[in-house]
Amino acid sequence: MNLEKYDLLSNESRRSYEFFSEGPKGPIKKVVMFQEISGYLYNLAFGDWDDENECINDSVRTNNLDRDKVLASVASAVLDFISFHKDALIFAKGSTPEKNRLYQMSIRRHWPEISRLFDIVGFCRNRWEDFQSGRNYEAFLIKLK
Amino acid sequence: MTSIAMKKNKTSNIIVTKKMKDYSQDAVFKKKADEAAAFLTKNGMPRNFARKSK
Numbered sequence: 001m002n003l004e005k006y007d008l009l010s011n012e013s014r015r016s017y018e019f020f021s022e023g024p025k026g027p028i029k030k031v032v033m034f035q036e037i038s039g040y041l042y043n044l045a046f047g048d049w050d051d052e053n054e055c056i057n058d059s060v061r062t063n064n065l066d067r068d069k070v071l072a073s074v075a076s077a078v079l080d081f082i083s084f085h086k087d088a089l090i091f092a093k094g095s096t097p098e099k100n101r102l103y104q105m106s107i108r109r110h111w112p113e114i115s116r117l118f119d120i121v122g123f124c125r126n127r128w129e130d131f132q133s134g135r136n137y138e139a140f141l142i143k144l145k
Numbered sequence: 146m147t148s149i150a151m152k153k154n155k156t157s158n159i160i161v162t163k164k165m166k167d168y169s170q171d172a173v174f175k176k177k178a179d180e181a182a183a184f185l186t187k188n189g190m191p192r193n194f195a196r197k198s199k
Binding site for chain 2: 005006007008009010011012014016017018031033035037041043045047055056057058073076080089091093095119121123126128129139141143
């Protein structure tokens with residue numbers, strides 16, 4: 001996917017990534033983490049770094065007018081992570097229903113490319129199903145084909 | 146933040162560093178991991194994604 005995205009900093013384990021969102025609100029540090037839940041299962045976590053309190057804030061709406069670039073940067077982190085952890089299953093759940101809708105809109109928008117590389121399922125109506133348009137999913141699972 | 150850039154792939158936008166803050170102990174991230182585990186325990190895994198424990 002040839003989308004505009006930020007440069008990322010990653011650690012050697014390729015499980016943590018940082019980048020800076022640039023916009024009207026200035027530089028805002030974003031952190032993407034792949035947290036191990038079990039041996040092969042990872043949770044995708046994402047948030048703003050709060051310098052003042054030295055902690056992650058995942059409930060803030062940054063509004064730095066670079067939403068698509070931020071999402072592309074997160075996608076870039078996913079691609080990099082999974083290239084180093086080919087057997088991984090990635091669980092992703094937005095902190096709000098609105099964020100989940102944003103994620104599924106992004107997946108749908110780039111579905112031809114995404115579906116070539118990944119199998120994605122969404123959780124809806126108490127069951128997992130293959131990702132499809134028109135659904136409001138609560139969570140997603142992603143793995144390499 | 147002090148970081149030592151190890152390498153940047155010419156075709157990649159990713160710089161690998163030896164020095165990065167350890168976010169794994171962040172309270173928000175730990176809570177999200179717990180919530181993810183609880184969600185999957187409650188709702189299970191799709192059949193074609195589930196794997197046998199080693």
